[in-house]
Amino acid sequence: MPIYDGRCHCGTLTLRYTTASEPASIQPRACDCSYCTRQGAIYVSDPSGLLEMDEGAHKYRQGEERADFLSCPRCSVLLAVVYADRGAVNARCLERFAELGAPQVVSPQKLSAVEKLARWQASWTPLS
Numbered sequence: 001m002p003i004y005d006g007r008c009h010c011g012t013l014t015l016r017y018t019t020a021s022e023p024a025s026i027q028p029r030a031c032d033c034s035y036c037t038r039q040g041a042i043y044v045s046d047p048s049g050l051l052e053m054d055e056g057a058h059k060y061r062q063g064e065e066r067a068d069f070l071s072c073p074r075c076s077v078l079l080a081v082v083y084a085d086r087g088a089v090n091a092r093c094l095e096r097f098a099e100l101g102a103p104q105v106v107s108p109q110k111l112s113a114v115e116k117l118a119r120w121q122a123s124w125t126p127l128s
Contacts, residue, residue: 016051057071
C-alpha cells in the first residue's frame with residue numbers, strides 16, 4: 001500500500017497517510033466552502049487506508065461545527081480535517097503531492113448534516 005508522509009511548513013507536525021489506491025488514481029477534492037478555499041486545501045482520503053498524525057494540532061471548527069480542522073500552532077498550515085475516528089488529509093501537505101491526480105471541486109456545503117456525516121463515515125480515512 002502506498003504511504004505518503006506529510007508535514008506542516010515549519011515541520012512541527014507530521015502525518016502519515018496510507019492508502020490502497022495507486023497515486024495516479026487518487027483524485028483530490030477541492031472543497032468550495034469559504035474556509036477551505038481561503039486555505040487552498042484539497043483533500044484525499046481512503047476508507048481502506050490509515051491516517052496517523054502527531055498530537056498538538058490546533059483545532060478549529062467552522063460552519064456546522066461538526067468536524068475539527070487541524071493546523072499547526074506554529075506556522076498555521078492546515079494538515080487535515082477529522083470527525084470522530086475518521087479524517088481527510090490536506091494533500092498539499094504531502095511530500096509526494098505531485099504524484100496525485102488533478103483535483104475536482106466538491107460542494108459539501110450543499111449536503112444536509114445527515115448526508116455529510118454519512119459521506120465522512122463512508123469515504124474518510126480511519127485514524128490510528
